[in-house]
Amino acid sequence: MAQALVQVRGVSKSYYRDSLEIPVLRNISFDIPEGEFLALMGPSGSGKTTLLNLISGIDQPSGGDLVVAGENIARMSEGQLAKWRSQHIGLVFQFYNLLPVLTAFENVELPLLLYKLSKADRRKRVETALTIVGLGDRMDHYPRQLSGGQEQRVAIARAIVTDPTLLLADEPTGDLDKVSAEEIMTLLSRLNKEFNKTIVMVTHDPRAAEKAHSIRNLDKGELA
Amino acid sequence: MLMNLIYRNSFRHKLRTILTVVGLAVAVMAFGLIRTVVDAWHAGVEAAAPDRLITRSSISITFTLPLSYKEQIEKIDGIKAVTYANWFGGTYVDASNFFAQFAVEKGNYFKVFPEFIISPEVMDAFNSNIKAVIVGQKLADRFGWKVGDRVTLIGTIFPGNWDFDVVGIYKGKDQTIDESTWFMRWEYIDETMKEQMPGRAGEVGWYGLQLADPSKAAEVSAAVDARFKNSSAETLTETEKAFQMSFVAMSGAILVLLTVMSWLIIGVILMVLVNTMAMTARERTSEYAFMKSMGFQGYHLWGMITGEAIVISLTGGLLGLALLAAIVNVLKAGLSAWFPVFKIQPLTWILVVALAIIIGLIASAFPVIKAMRMRIVDGLRVVD
Numbered sequence: 001m002a003q004a005l006v007q008v009r010g011v012s013k014s015y016y017r018d019s020l021e022i023p024v025l026r027n028i029s030f031d032i033p034e035g036e037f038l039a040l041m042g043p044s045g046s047g048k049t050t051l052l053n054l055i056s057g058i059d060q061p062s063g064g065d066l067v068v069a070g071e072n073i074a075r076m077s078e079g080q081l082a083k084w085r086s087q088h089i090g091l092v093f094q095f096y097n098l099l100p101v102l103t104a105f106e107n108v109e110l111p112l113l114l115y116k117l118s119k120a121d122r123r124k125r126v127e128t129a130l131t132i133v134g135l136g137d138r139m140d141h142y143p144r145q146l147s148g149g150q151e152q153r154v155a156i157a158r159a160i161v162t163d164p165t166l167l168l169a170d171e172p173t174g175d176l177d178k179v180s181a182e183e184i185m186t187l188l189s190r191l192n193k194e195f196n197k198t199i200v201m202v203t204h205d206p207r208a209a210e211k212a213h214s215i216r217n218l219d220k221g222e223l224a
Numbered sequence: 225m226l227m228n229l230i231y232r233n234s235f236r237h238k239l240r241t242i243l244t245v246v247g248l249a250v251a252v253m254a255f256g257l258i259r260t261v262v263d264a265w266h267a268g269v270e271a272a273a274p275d276r277l278i279t280r281s282s283i284s285i286t287f288t289l290p291l292s293y294k295e296q297i298e299k300i301d302g303i304k305a306v307t308y309a310n311w312f313g314g315t316y317v318d319a320s321n322f323f324a325q326f327a328v329e330k331g332n333y334f335k336v337f338p339e340f341i342i343s344p345e346v347m348d349a350f351n352s353n354i355k356a357v358i359v360g361q362k363l364a365d366r367f368g369w370k371v372g373d374r375v376t377l378i379g380t381i382f383p384g385n386w387d388f389d390v391v392g393i394y395k396g397k398d399q400t401i402d403e404s405t406w407f408m409r410w411e412y413i414d415e416t417m418k419e420q421m422p423g424r425a426g427e428v429g430w431y432g433l434q435l436a437d438p439s440k441a442a443e444v445s446a447a448v449d450a451r452f453k454n455s456s457a458e459t460l461t462e463t464e465k466a467f468q469m470s471f472v473a474m475s476g477a478i479l480v481l482l483t484v485m486s487w488l489i490i491g492v493i494l495m496v497l498v499n500t501m502a503m504t505a506r507e508r509t510s511e512y513a514f515m516k517s518m519g520f521q522g523y524h525l526w527g528m529i530t531g532e533a534i535v536i537s538l539t540g541g542l543l544g545l546a547l548l549a550a551i552v553n554v555l556k557a558g559l560s561a562w563f564p565v566f567k568i569q570p571l572t573w574i575l576v577v578a579l580a581i582i583i584g585l586i587a588s589a590f591p592v593i594k595a596m597r598m599r600i601v602d603g604l605r606v607v608d
Binding site for chain 2: 053056058059079082083084085086087091093097099100101102106109110111113114
């Protein structure tokens with residue numbers, strides 16, 4: 001049997017307020033196979049965003065192991081994690097996080113600056129990513145000239161432009177109206193089906209979760 | 225692309241950046257202006273020749289020495305030439321029209337002080353007319369004098385109305401040479417004093433000594449002063465630089481105060497930029513966090529934040545220099561009586577540019593450290 005793309009083994013995470021320990025995740029274990037589209041759901045404070053942060057390597061667990069694409073990221077230094085993220089992770093957040101002074105093209109080009117690519121290669125990749133998300137005609141637009149749904153599509157283009165191993169989305173439709181949210185979910189679903197992208201998405205929205213292959217619920221830091 | 229991002233970020237909050245840049249420019253202009261004034265004060269020192277000594281009364285420059293010392297000084301080993309001069313101290317029309325007036329030995333003075341460019345024809349005219357005067361180009365421009373004009377000064381140290389004939393206009397051999405000085409014949413004063421105040425005849429203000437070997441300055445100075453020790457007019461001989469420096473030292477406290485002020489201004493510039501960069505970095509916390517989440521590392525953020533601070537500080541610095549150049553140009557004519565060499569020194573240009581970069585580095589240090597230490601998850605929680 002093929003090894004899962006993501007292996008979460010006994011992962012726990014606690015935060016500290018002064019000397020008070022606040023456990024957020026307790027002994028979580030599960031696998032995510034390659035090509036999966038997983039929705040993480042649960043009430044506020046259940047630890048789903050924390051779990052996503054741990055899988056993406058932007059935070060580190062207090063205990064346990066996290067093996068992603070064959071590498072145990074729980075044991076990596078900050079520098080190693082930064083390099084690893086640039087190669088394996090595409091992130092999409094609720095508020096898009098686009099740089100307002102850059103055009104859609106430049107925002108999508110940003111992660112490619114960490115690669116040794118020629119300008120022509122970068123252009124080709126950016127154009128491909130923006131065409132996939134349906135914004136091939138909006139490349140020179142600044143974020144302020146785009147709708148919320150279009151901004152999120154630019155953010156998705158930016159997340160996929162490096163062809164990451166794993167696409168992670170935290171409430172990607174949380175700031176969008178119903179129509180735009182539907183478009184974003186359709187796009188994510190297409191990325192999963194047509195391009196075989198493994199996607200982990202945190203959401204509150206049951207309609208968004210319907211597009212996923214599987215749903216895992218978290219409650220009080222444990223898998224329900 | 226990252227350079228583009230730095231540039232665009234620098235002008236993201238146009239009003240704030242413009243106000244910061246204008247603040248920096250005004251402060252840089254003030255810093256440069258103070259430095260230019262201090263440099264102007266030292267211009268005489270900078271222009272001093274290394275192969276010249278000045279011999280004056282050991283009591284004070286206001287006390288005179290006998291003309292008879294000239295022959296005795298000439299006999300001392302190591303001296304190539306000797307000349308002498310006096311301060312005249314007259315006024316032209318109005319006491320506010322101040323300029324330096326020296327009564328100098330005909331023929332010899334301009335051989336010992338060759339930095340004043342005078343044609344042989346003018347020199348002949350000067351030597352043949354006891355009322356002759358040679359004025360600097362700036363002084364001639366200031367009062368509209370031309371060769372052939374008759375100019376009258378009112379004597380203060382040497383009373384009476386003194387008529388002069390302008391026989392020539394000199395230029396300095398380079399920009400450090402004062403072109404606003406008036407050179408008249410020493411004999412004119414002496415002949416007049418012989419008639420009106422015989423007790424004041426045969427007196428000179430100081431001697432200018434040209435050395436055969438500049439490295440022997442200390443020995444020759446000691447020999448000159450030893451020659452006149454225990455006489456009724458003891459001498460103090462020093463290098464021309466030290467002599468000029470003694471005038472600057474009279475205003476030492478003011479110069480120190482001005483220098484301190486100029487550096488306080490740099491402190492103000494720093495605080496202005498620190499404030500701007502701190503606000504900027506705070507507003508961009510989530511952006512920095514997101515860039516880190518993509519894989520950008522501490523040194524990338526260092527480059528972005530510091531680059532932005534340097535763009536702002538350099539823009540302010542260069543604008544300040546442009547303002548400084550304009551204001552120095554405007555003030556130059558008005559201040560020529562007090563500061564004959566009033567110009568921005570190359571060191572000031574270099575210092576302002578270097579300081580702009582250093583200030584940019586310092587001002588961005590705190591935001592950089594904060595951004596580098598920030599945990600990504602904490603930064604992403606910050607909503608603009």
